[in-house]
């Protein structure tokens with residue numbers, strides 16, 4: 001039998017190096033679904049992005065990480081501002097401590113633009129509010145006075161213009177202001193800053209996009225910070241061009257719940273719909289192939305751009321493409337298991353398909369179709385448990401409502417940030433039954449050593 005239409009399933013799992021035992025499929029914890037009859041727009045690789053991650057190279061684009069590590073994953077956005085360098089920033093040290101951070105930013109900007117990526121510039125890092133500043137260091141709006149902040153922005157405008165840095169630029173108003181390490185003043189001062197800063201950035205950079213508020217906490221209906229921000233932004237017409245927040249950790253839920261909450265809040269304050277950036281996603285122990293699939297599935301379903309959070313510090317922040325590559329003692333870069341996953345994700349071209357997560361919201365799928373060829377990525381969030389994938393409306397591909405279909409399966413292994421697992425592992429092709437216009441198959445827990453029969 002020849003299969004002209006087939007599905008490729010890429011299941012991302014965490015490799016348990018210590019326990020290579022076979023796992024027999026158990027009852028499934030639930031199912032995620034793909035509807036092959038419903039397209040949801042062209043694939044744009046919304047999650048192939050990260051914050052920081054480029055080695056600094058003076059004022060020039062980095063040259064040490066080979067280009068293919070970026071092009072193979074279709075990287076398209078970065079976010080940086082010179083944090084965690086030897087320079088303390090404008091607030092603590094004025095121009096002399098700012099210019100070093102600006103040069104790091106310029107280098108990262110050029111590294112990003114080399115691949116036509118958008119660059120989200122972090123004002124708070126150029127100012128120096130990255131956790132290293134003392135309580136007494138100046139914060140914009142102290143004593144109701146913005147003259148120092150204006151001076152800073154005027155200098156930034158000059159440096160941005162002189163270095164031809166406007167293409168692809170997005171300016172982020174302030175990072176994670178709810179956290180004291182980033183905003184050491186009252187909430188009222190922050191809201192006042194937000195209004196002032198937006199007006200000033202619009203004045204100095206009239207054609208540049210603004211993102212905000214980049215809160216650490218994802219929106220929820222009763223969150224006071226989100227409510228007061230929306231109220232003040234609506235009243236003062238201080239809207240960003242791209243709404244932004246961070247989606248980090250299971251305690252912050254996931255876009256399936258936070259995007260609808262955001263839309264409800266937005267409507268209640270009569271704010272217009274605009275693009276959304278989740279400009280930091282995934283907690284440190286969520287950075288493995290399986291949970292990355294989970295996040296990518298959520299981002300793609302809600303059409304929001306995502307940038308991987310970067311948990312490196314100091315030099316580690318300014319390297320490794322936010323933990324997708326590592327280097328050996330000779331300084332040569334290698335991909336890790338997650339990079340291979342993003343490479344597969346970048347191969348998912350064509351149109352995206354409608355999907356849904358499992359009812360417990362711990363398992364999700366992303367799927368695309370191109371020339372009747374369906375690809376599906378499936379992964380759990382942090383946990384290891386068996387789940388089903390159900391692919392429905394197969395007759396839309398010209399397949400019989402009851403019959404057979406060939407499915408090729410790949411497995412994505414993970415052995416930590418500093419190990420190449422040479423994935424994906426091709427588990428071969430096997431035949432599945434189509435019953436009542438759908439095919440259902442189990443992704444076993446663990447998945448190591450599970451080999452599907454080869455196609456004949």
Ligand SMILES: *[C@@H]1O[C@H](CO)[C@@H](O)[C@H](O)[C@H]1NC(C)=O
Nearest residue numbers: 138143144145146147148149
């Ligand atoms: C605002 O601060 C600047 C110094 O940053 C100072 O020169 C100026 O006098 C202050 N303005 C007022 C009204 O206090």
Ligand SMILES: *[C@@H]1O[C@H](CO)[C@@H](O)[C@H](O)[C@H]1NC(C)=O
Nearest residue numbers: 191192195231232234235236
């Ligand atoms: C405008 O913003 C200020 C903070 O700068 C806030 O106190 C005020 O309530 C806002 N005005 C409206 C109408 O929302």
